[in-house]
Amino acid sequence: MTTPDTMAAVYAFPDTSACEAANRAAGFSPQVDDKTRPCMTVAGVQVYAYLDPKVGAVRVSIDLDTPEDRLIRSDETVPVRIDVGDSVVFDDSEQGRATPSTRKELLHQLVGDQYGGDVTAALLDLVVLTRAQLENWASLSLDAGEVAWLDEQIPHSSVPQAIGEICTQLDDRDDLV
Template identity: 45%
Template sequence: MLIKPNPATPEGQAIIELADLMDGLQERTGEWPGADACTILSEWLSRFSFESSKDAAAQATGRAWVLRRWDRHSDELTLWSDKASALAALAQHARSCWDDVAGKNGAPYRPPADDRTAVDVYYGPVEDRCDEDYTLRAYDVLRHEDASRILSLKDAQACTEANRAAVFHPMKGPDDEGLPCIEISGVLVFAYLDAGTEAVRVSVHLDTADEHLALADGTVPVQVDVEDATVFTHPAAPPAPPVSERRALLGWLARLATRPARVRRQGGS
């Protein structure tokens, strides 16, 4: 999936402006001359500050797959959230140009249905590639957080910032023994489909939770909701009084509300 810059943010606006500058260079010269491209990038990068606070801690928020594909007419760079999506896009390009390789060097006349096979057949051995090739590499996406701010469940702003900083850890591939997980301030919430129990399973792990979330007894307060029903709370909420007691209490309050107020006399009778 392509990453779309958000024009409402300074960073997103800057990326869009850079794309416009490079498109303008392409229209003027028909290519990206190295000197002109370097000048544009140098001026663009000077608008950013890459200094980080000594208290800032780097956190991996996921991985991005960078696909570069080039031939005699183009040089394209795209970002993808997973390897399979990047390969699917590359295979789509290969199939659209399949007439160039059909029937040559043992290539079938129809492109294979499998994306990996289609890419391998289309591009052929690495040593035989000339004007057309590609690279596909994975990079960690990092984020720096202000470690000086103390998290508190009573601080709405701190909770909002922690929620915005939540990280999703997907499975990296079919052979990955891990499970999809959301991480929020050290709390790990696994949600996955379990064929063994034939159910959607949710597992919460608190061993690595931020120490500021803990209560005086060292436990972390948790509330679990399914749809509109709360199925678990810790610490446990005080039990509700029996229905008969609640009715008696409501009836007593109703009678109290309708009882005429007594006027206290002052002075003699």
């Protein structure tokens, strides 16, 4: 019987032949109305790439809600690596996980000279709301489109004001560094 403890040893990303078959079976769905986006689907993973006039940029979104079971690791994640041009900007593959310096190198690359190479100072300026946090707060599952919509709506909601009000209490905290 496979248990969460033994699944890590059992998991293996599909081999070359299975990957080639999945890649050859990939499908494309064009945008058909104002509520859809162009999408490529490979082994249940959906990748959306589209021009977004609101942000003035090409947007790329990966939806990992419906991957084939063979892609799901024992921790219920799907290994993902994202390249932009020749640069790896995110790597959660087994190879990326085995290279502890990857994230640190990426942070240094992203920080550059803006913070004098001080990753800690840069991280203090960075706040990220994860999909899991948003789903927890909303008490429901969110698809990629809903997360993108929230990303656009949160700056125009009461959330920034609430964070501002919470921050007024920082001066009264003795336990902060």
